[in-house]
Every structure is written in C-alpha cells, then in structure tokens.
Amino acid sequence: MCLAVLTALFCPNRLAAERLTEDVFRQYKSRVVQVRVIERSSGSKSGIGSGFFVSQDGHVVTNYHVIADIVNAPQSYRLEIILQDGSVLPAKLLDLDIVHDLALVFLDAETKSWFELSKADIRRGARVYSIGNPRDLGFHIVEGTFNGNIANSLYEKINFTGSLNPGMSGGPAITEQGEVIGVNVATQGNQLSFLVPVAFAERLLSRTLERGGPNPIRFSEQARQQLVANQDDYIKRLIASDHEKVALGRYSVPSSIGKSFRCWAQVDDSLEQQPYNSLSHYCSTQDNIYISRRLATGAVTFRHEFLESKEMNMFQFYTLYQAKLEHMAWNLSAKEEDVTSFDCHSDFIRISDGKFKAALCVRAYKKLEGLYDAVFVSAALNDSHSGLLSSLVMTGVSFENALKFSREFVGGISWEK
C-alpha cells in the first residue's frame, strides 16, 4: 500500500504511460486483424501476419511478404482474416506494392472501426505503439519511439525503436491519438525495427478506391512491372548522385554512391604471418525486396581488394591473386526455380591507361521477365607484385541497367603509374 503510494508520488509519468498504453490498446485493437495464408489442399495455415482496417468497407492493409504465396501460387493458397472476436472471414487480394512490401486486402464485411490514413505530424522521440499478433500468441501492443527515417537506404523507411516480432508484420504503428505513422515490416533485433511510411499505404488505398475494383492485371505481372520500374528509378538515381572515391594502394576506386550505400574498410590482420598485405573496401545498399520464400532482390553491393607483396616472386603473387579471384563470394542465393545459369563475357580492358581483366556475368529471372542478376568483376594487371580485384553485384536489374551501371563503376576506377 505504502509502496504503491510512493510509486504514484515519485513516478507519475510511468503510471500515466501504463494507463495510456492500456487505453491505446483497448481503443484501437478492434481495428487490427490477423492475416492468414491457408494452403488449400490441407486447409492448414502456411503463413501468418497482421493487418489493419483502413476503410469502412473492409479494406485491410498488410505486408506483401505476408501474402506473397497468394501472388506466387494463387492456385495453392487462399486468404483468411481473423478478427478480434475470433471470427474467421475469407478475404481477397486487391492490390500490392512489392517495392515497399505492402498489400491491400478486401474483406467482404463492413467494420465499425478503422484507421484513417493521412500523414501524421510526428517528431523524433515521440512515443509510438505497434500492434500485431506475434508468433500467433494473440494480439500484443508494443511501445517504442519514433526515430525518423533511416538514412543510407534506397527506399524510405521509418526507424522504430521497439521490438517487432514475426507475425506482427503488416500491423499498424500508431500515435497516442490513433494516427497511423507506418506499417510494421522488419526488425534487426535489439529494438531496432522498421516501418513502411504510411504515405505508401495511403497511395495504395487511394489508387484502388479510384479504380473502384481489383487491378485487372495479374498480380505476378503487377509485381514484375513494379520491380522493373523501381530498378530503372534507383539506377538512374544512383548514376545521377555524387560518387565518392577511396584510395587503395595506387588505385582510386568507387566508394559510396549517393547516400544509399554503407561502406566498410577491412584490413586482414590475420595475415601477419603471410607474405602479403590485403586491404578491402566494401559497400552495400542492404535493401532487399522480398519476392518469395526463395527469392529476394534489389540489392547492389561492391567490393575492392588491393593485394600487395614485396616478398613473393611474381609467379607466387599471381597464384595468390588467381586464388583470390576464384574464391570470391557473390552472396547470390537464388535457386534453379527462379534463375537461369550465368552467361559471361570476359576480355582485357584498358582503364585509365592500365590493363585489367574484366568479366560481366548475367543471369535471367525465369518468372520475372526483363530482370537479371549481374556480376561485374575486374582484376588489375599492371604490376607483378600488386593487384586490385573489384566486383560489383546487382540483383534484379534490367540487362541495359546492368551494362550501364557496370560501365559507370568501371569509370570510377583509376590508376596512377
């Protein structure tokens, strides 16, 4: 009794916050639903996520990755929505935004309570509540902090300092006043989570309402068109933006391009016993677009490694150099169901008066016509005791853009005699 009084006296904010969270949950939980993907032949669920009402008519926003099976294998899966009272209703997909990982689902039932989508006015540090059904354990509310948009990304994303868990994907993140600021989408652990800004959900809803019905184009084709348009857009943006450079030995190589890349330098200090030095520079966009359980795409990464040895003879050095090239890892995980084998073109090329061996390898996406994975590799051949290996990996780009961006990348390499 006494303790409770003391707590009330000295921690008024905490009590207020608890009451507020409770109020927020009670007030808005009926607008949040669970989205289930059901395998047709067995009738059992193959995936779960969350979603929320955005209109009186029964429009529900969720993540694309929650309902991706419906797009990739519509004949094998169907959608179900579970309301707060436990009632189960069939639902159908209306539209999707694969790039921002959003989908709009329609429930043929009116709802009394829904979120109006509009741009919320929010400042960094403001309290945000995320609602969803983590791991099918029932509806949860998670408190967190709005931390602005993340920098260094190809796509706009909100940094939400709160714990999102699998199953909460597609649920809303709201303010105390019930304004949606974003859609739960991903987490990197330790309270570092991401939200899709509400503007994209708003755009998805308004274009569906304007059209007045489902998109007449097949969903997989819609997804393909969105991916093609998106890579055109970001490759253009990357080429137009500022290119930073970094010096590696006698070479100057491309580093961060625009603000979308995160770069790291690496000195291999396990090599103290080895008769050579290695200096690496690695940059990546780290923006993967989820396509299916097997396939993610849309990332651009590149790496440079400068190797030098004063102790080795030139044959020894080139043995090492070749082994480094042969053991390069590309981090390309796509399987035979989704991509073809690589086709490669290789030759000697001249870059700023230096000799290089270069190869461009490209493979096509089988189900997403016009999209490719591309790897450009070059190895400098200007010195018998030092070398530079560069590689550029692009996933889910058009063939033209693969050529264009590789050319741009090569243009960023220079050499001083």
Add this chain to the structure above:
Amino acid sequence: MGEVIFVEILDKHDRVKERHRCDSFPVTIGRSYSNDVIISDSQVCPEHVRLVRDESGQIWAQDLGSVNGVFRAGAIEKVPRIPIKCDTKLHIGATTVRFRTQTYRVADTVPSSMQGVYWRSGFVSRRNAALASLLMVIVTMLIVYQGFVETLTPMRYFNAALAVLFPSILMVLVWAGIWSLVSRVVHSRSYFTAHFIIGFLAISAWFSLSITADYVKFALASPLIGSLVGYAATFAVVTSVLFGHLSFCSTRSVYSRLAGSGGFAGLLVGVAFLMSYTSGEEFSTELEFAKELKPPMFVLAPIKDPDKFFADAGEMKPGSFD
C-alpha cells in the same frame, strides 16, 4: 614320280598344328599307330581315311567305313569318296584336315614385321634407356620446380609434390605392366622399359600441356581458343601415347597403328567435348569465365576500350533458356 601332297592338321582357328609330307600313295589316316598320318582324336577311327591316286593322277579320299564318316568342310553330308585338290579341307571326327600341294602359292612377305623387331630392339638399347631416364628426371624436376616457383608454402608443396609423384609412378608402373603383357603375348617379349618410358612421358606431357594451356587461355583472353588448344593437346598426347605403346605390341603397319591411335583419341576428345557441351545445359550458380591470372607480360590479346567491352557484353543473350 607322283606329286607330293602335304596333309595339315588344323586347330580351331585354322592354324596349322601339324604338317605331314606324303610322297607315296596310298596314304592312310587314322588313330592307330599303323597309319601314315596319326590323329589323336577320340572321334576318329583307328583306320579312318585312305588317300589313293587313280590312273589320271587324281587323288581321292576314301572313307574306310568309319563310325563318324568324312565331311567336306562346311557340308553336312557324309561322303564316301572325295576328290582332293590343293586347299581341300575335310572334317574327320572333330578334326579339320587340309591338303596342299607343292604348287600352293604362299602370301607375300610382310615387310614391317621384321623391321619392327629390329627397330624395337634398337629402341630399348642401354644408351636410349639412359637418355630416356635423364629426360624423365629433367621433366619431373621442371614440373616440381614450376610448382615451387608458383606456390606460397614451398615445404608444404614439396610434401604435396611427393604425395602426387609416388602414386603417379605407381600408376605408370601398372599401366606399363598391362601393355607389357600385351607385348609378351604378341611378340613374346615384354618391352617393359619402353612401355614405362612412354607412360611416364605421357604424364609429363599432360602436366606441361595443362600448364601451357592455362597460359594460352589467359594470354589470348579467349575461352574458345583455350578449349580448342586443350582438345588439340589431348588429341596429340593420346594419339602419340597409343601409337608408342602399339609400336611395341602390334604387328600392324605404321599407317594402321597411327590411324587406330588417332581414331581412338578422336573418339575420346569427341566424347569429352559432347560432355562439356551438354553439361552447359545444367543449372549452375558458378560464374563461368576464365579466371586465370598471370603476370602482365603474358597479356597478348588486344586490350579493349571499356565501351567496346560493354558493347560486346551487350551481345550476350542471357536467359535464352526456352
């Protein structure tokens, strides 16, 4: 003075087992020791056939009432009396008998066979064996040295080289042994040293060519030329090795030995090509470009402008899978 006739007893392959010269008639053939020609065959009667000459000089074979009879070669009916000409063949019991006269014209002399014997004996002279051994030692040392020069950890490489060298020599010994056996059967001499040297040179050539092929592939920056050089080298090595071995265990002419070895090598290369061609159809996540890197001085192909490189790369048709 009558004509002399030769009675030849043949084996299953029609090779002469025994040859009897008969210059007075009648001649008796049978299993008992009273005969002029004795055949040790349980299906032949003690007195089986008699050869007689009539007034005109024609020789006849008469069945002496034998149990199993006399047959003309290839026929299925017994005959009591058969005229004998040069090269007539009869089946008596389970035995084939051939008759030839002095006028029988033998086949032409095979010239290479005897020369081959002299050549082969000359090849395995002590001096040549010494030269070959020296060559083997030099080639081995060169290959080991090449590895030494390129490797990063020479001591570990030395052990690895030994680990490769010993099994290779063992393999060559077995290989040479098999060929020696064939030589022994054909020429009654094994020529083991010669076969061993040929086998060893083949392995050395293989090592050297694969190293050279790497450099050629790199220097010309052309996987096509690289693989063509590889196929040509394989063809040349296999042809020479087979030709070398066959020279010590075949009685055929130089031309037919060469044709045989070349044909086999061609077949081998053809199969290898087909296999690599069809394996290209299988799914792979590998980047299949020539990854050889050699010091700058080995760059021989023209160096292209990046724009030209990307224009050429643009000609690719990635994903033309259907």
